[in-house]
Amino acid sequence: MLSKSKILMRCIGKCSKTAKREYMYPSNTSADVEQIWDADYMDNINMFDSTPDLENGQGKSAQTFTLDFTSSDPLDVAKSVANAENRSVMTSIGSGNTSLKYRLNYGPDSASSLQCEVEEKSSIWLQSECTVMTPVGKDPLTTLVDKFQQAKSLPVYIDALARLNNDIAGHTQNNLINFNHNEIESLFLRIKEHGPGLVVIQSVYGKTGTIAPLEKMCQLTRELDCTLIVDETNALAVYGEEGAGKVAELDLHDFIPYRIARLPALGSNLGLITCFKSNVDTLREPLNVGIDELDRLLLAIEHVKENAWARDLLRSKSKYLKDKIIDMGYPGIHLHHPSHIFGLCIGDTSRVNEISNFLKSCGVNTEKHTHPSVPEYRDLLQWKLNVTKSTTQLNNTVDILREMLDKRVARPWNWPDAFKRPRLFT
Structure with missing residues (x-):
């Protein structure tokens, strides 16, 4: 059986070879x-x-x-970020520096908070006024819809193929109204019948890969005094010049302030909500977001932008x-x-x-x-x-x-x- 020291040296050797192969996306x-x-x-x-x-x-x-x-x-962002983290750790050990730095998250209200740093960089990346991170296990769409419903009970119009969880179905009760997938006319008729409310769509639908007619949806909801919420879960990292999603790709970020996303495409279990600055305090969760998740997310955002x-x-x-x-x-x-x-x-x-x-x-x-x-x-x-x-x-x-x-x-x-x-x- 190999001793611990020999196992460690083998790991360091493998790490150095891996670094030469550039597992982070090369510019080829x-x-x-x-x-x-x-x-x-x-x-x-x-x-x-x-x-x-x-x-x-x-x-x-x-x-x-x-x-x-x-x-x-x-x-494959998660693998690339993990490899980058592993190389950093093994390089520190190989150089004799076993005192690894570990950043603290002082909470979302602190200017030095890691969470605030991630939210600020996310806002720049997504071209949004503000961004709020949601912790592991908390669905960003549920958080956003709940806040709107607390202020005023509104109809929630949701595409027939949009992702729907039990929390939203339970909280909206009789106010949840489906419209035909990607059909502007169907949505128009529902809103005319039930009045202005929230309209929930996905920019790229996870079940079929169909792409929403965002420009038409944006125009219709503005004309009928509705609030459009776009789920970019399947679009982030893949669409747009820097992988910022379909809304940014179509230059609609000024007209669609409310975007939500879960972040598996960035190798993260977190979620995010883009919003106005006035909404930040209302939407933020009382619990801090995990530090390890935030650290990885910082790496992932830069990684996605550059490749x-x-x-x-x-x-x-x-x-x-x-x-x-x-x-x-x-x-x-x-x-x-x-x-x-x-x-x-x-x-x-x-x-x-x-x-x-x-x-x-x-x-x-x-x-x-x-x-x-x-x-x-x-x-x-x-x-x-x-x-x-x-x-x-x-x-x-x-x-x-x-x-x-x-x-x-x-x-x-x-x-x-x-x-x-x-x-x-x-």
């Missing part, structure tokens, strides 16, 4: 980047070693590796996979949106379960969404692409989907989104 050309990711991640991944046995409903590669399409960290090439690579890989799937004959209602997420709307729960289980047996992991999280008979499989997926992995996924068609395991010509002008989510 697109072609070089593709080679780096394909080579770097293949070191630790057992790829499909054979064609799945579709006759027996069992993928031969299932025991070696699961190709996961459920990641909420599309740019536009990773966003470009994610877009190119997403388009590559979607184009291949469309060419095979799968319905393209959701595949045509330029996002890293898409949904295959299968319709029937039993068929969704059957296809999901089959894909897992072939080493492909997706996420199921069934009624009531989606409208009845509109059950779907959600796919989230991560930048670390190699071309080989994507091609293997395409091969499995093609075999599903050939063997008629999947019959997409009967799915709800296969028909002309389908009314998918109402």
Whole structure:
């Protein structure tokens, strides 16, 4: 058995080698980047070693590796930030400095607070007047809606596919009103019937990857005296010049002051709310946000801002996979949106379960969404692409989907989104 000192020295040696390979995103050309990711991640991944046995409903590669399409960290930020932290720690130990500095969070009301520093940098990044961090376990959308409801009971209009948790459903009670997914006319009619209130949408929808018509939504809510709340959870890190989301990308930050986001795309368990300065004291939680989470978030924000090439690579890989799937004959209602997420709307729960289980047996992991999280008979499989997926992995996924068609395991010509002008989510 190795002694502790030898184990430590091995760790330091590995750390120095890792630093030379630059796990933090390098500034390379697109072609070089593709080679780096394909080579770097293949070191630790057992790829499909054979064609799945579709006759027996069992993928031969299932025991070696699961190709996961459920990641909420599309740019692999968490790994890069963790590697940066590890290098910092190991460098300190290697240089004989075992006294590691640890910052204190004096609370959100202190000028020297780490939380205030993160909130200030987030505001600059998101081009918002102010930003408030929400602690682990506290949903930012619930926090914001609750504060509005405490002041005055208002109707809450929410897109049929927007993320809805039990807290909001319980607190708003009879005031919660759904409108058809991404339909301006449907929202207009609901507001005319029930009066002004809060309108909750997602800039990029996590179940289907569809993108909200933000400009039209913004114009309508202003004309009808409503407050628009945009959930940017699936847009941060991926969209905009510095990964600041769709609102910033479309230069709508002055017209949409209220944005919320959970931050898995930044490798964090925290959440954030953008707001007016006058709202800060009302929205802040009495408990401090965790120091370790704040430290990592500072690293993650700078990391995301500086690596536009990773966003470009994610877009190119997403388009590559979607184009291949469309060419095979799968319905393209959701595949045509330029996002890293898409949904295959299968319709029937039993068929969704059957296809999901089959894909897992072939080493492909997706996420199921069934009624009531989606409208009845509109059950779907959600796919989230991560930048670390190699071309080989994507091609293997395409091969499995093609075999599903050939063997008629999947019959997409009967799915709800296969028909002309389908009314998918109402």
